Amino acid sequence: MVAGKTVCLRRLSRGDRALEVRFNRFLGHDKVTAERIIESWSEGTVAAIEGRHVLAIQDTSEIHFNTTPQRRRGLGEIGKGNNHGLLLHPLLAVDAADGACLGLLSGQIWTRKGRRTTSHDDRELSDKESQRWISTAVAAKPLLTKASAVTVLGDRESDIFALYASSAEQHFHVIARSMHDRKLADRSGLYEASDAMAAVDRRAVQLPARAARPARLARLELRFGTIELARPQSKFLHHLPKSLPLAVVDVREINAEADVEPLHWRLLTSHDVAGIEDAWRIVQWYKQRWIIEQFFRVLKTQGLKLEDSQIGTADRLLKLVAIAAKAAVITIQLLQARGGGSQPLRVAFDDGEIGALAALNKQLEAKSKRLKNPHPPDSLAWAAWIIGRLGGWDGYPSSKPPGPITFKNGLEYFRAVAAGWSLRDMCMP
Missing domain, CATH: 3.90.350.10 (Transposase Inhibitor Protein From Tn5; Chain A, domain 1)
Structure with missing residues (x-):
């Protein structure tokens, strides 16, 4: 939803x-x-x-x-x-x-x-x-x-x-x-x-x-x-x-x-x-x-x-x-x-989703050496930065913060990635 x-x-x-x-x-x-x-x-x-x-x-x-x-x-x-x-x-x-x-x-x-x-x-x-x-x-x-x-x-x-x-x-x-x-x-x-x-x-x-x-x-x-x-x-x-x-x-x-x-x-x-x-x-x-x-x-x-x-x-x-x-x-x-804040990550994401977020964050940061997620990895702001990036936001502090539509697009992408991430350790016969 x-x-x-x-x-x-x-x-x-x-x-x-x-x-x-x-x-x-x-x-x-x-x-x-x-x-x-x-x-x-x-x-x-x-x-x-x-x-x-x-x-x-x-x-x-x-x-x-x-x-x-x-x-x-x-x-x-x-x-x-x-x-x-x-x-x-x-x-x-x-x-x-x-x-x-x-x-x-x-x-x-x-x-x-x-x-x-x-x-x-x-x-x-x-x-x-x-x-x-x-x-x-x-x-x-x-x-x-x-x-x-x-x-x-x-x-x-x-x-x-x-x-x-x-x-x-x-x-x-x-x-x-x-x-x-x-x-x-x-x-x-x-x-x-x-x-x-x-x-x-x-x-x-x-x-x-x-x-x-x-x-x-x-x-x-x-x-x-x-x-x-x-x-x-x-x-x-x-x-x-x-x-x-x-x-x-x-x-x-x-x-x-x-x-x-x-x-x-x-x-x-x-x-x-x-x-x-x-x-x-x-x-x-x-x-x-x-x-x-x-x-x-x-x-x-x-x-x-x-x-x-x-x-x-x-x-x-x-x-x-x-x-x-x-x-x-x-x-x-x-x-x-x-824009930051002190809300904990687990308010909105479970362990499996947090693993997928960490992998995505590493990938997003690797694409630009100068652009790093500025938030603590146990904070909801850290996840919001990732979801915003997935939705098309450029991540720069000077840019307008991501809005509801950007988050919607980012969450749709993340949902598909998280589903795949949950299958990463499955052993195929």
Whole structure:
């Protein structure tokens, strides 16, 4: 999938009907489940996180598949009920220091089984989809034992009191963007309290491009302080603490252009925020959330085009999504590694592939005595340099770095070479 930049089984098979049939049999096998594929996501990631402060970034994306009333493929409603598809909620490990994508850790993929008749307020948290924010983080916790620190990070949907309480129990930190004007322990409002905080600093911050918003330099004003967040009144939350001490970091854009919606983040965090630099650090960490949005774009419109899949049943689509998620992460890792970085080689390649890479690197370096792979041979950047060269990049530092198409071409070539390399020691009778 990474090399072919597609999830279409027919295109991946390159006209080999027998191979296409094997792909379909794999997806249809009872012992192949989405849950077991998700368990394999963390292979390579666990080693990469050792000694790092990990931002455990999670989000939910709707995967829309075209259906008709006669062919729903077993898919439930998404959006406002006018589309059908699956929901993907991954947790992505990112290095807090440099934004390097370390890999997937845990997640959930599901399709809805019809509309709920019981109102949202009359259901236990365990019976709500929002439970995924807590259960996904808890599932990742045993995989993060070698990290120096863990911060679970999410957008407005993750503004859940039970998640803040869970972070204290599970001994990880949390950063979430506020969705609700929550009550504080003194019965005042969160937004009233943050608005009353004094503005203490201003900085220009580069905002990455997102859907319907180009990249821009935003001038932000900073406020921060401590709060005591009150437990919501729901009868299902009485087992949680009556209040939780948190910090709030409020950044709002000033002097925005007339046609631009000003940015305003109220970030709630369990981290201690003792000064201005601590507060800006929280903002910087929250900015790394864009990586998971890039992950979804690679998975869908700008990469693997997952939503174009014509596989006929929801069960097989769930498995396909789980496999494609791993392919999307490897794509991002290779793109990030173009200019260097500290990501380990084994995040994306196994022993056999590493052997093939070493042979190719020796060959590529021999073609030009002045052109050497500048990266350590145990780094993903070393592999990215080789793959880029195979795809047509000239390798010179003064040249534009290889892009997605160059990597696609290089990976296609490498896949064929690696297949041959795996047969090098076979003894023919």
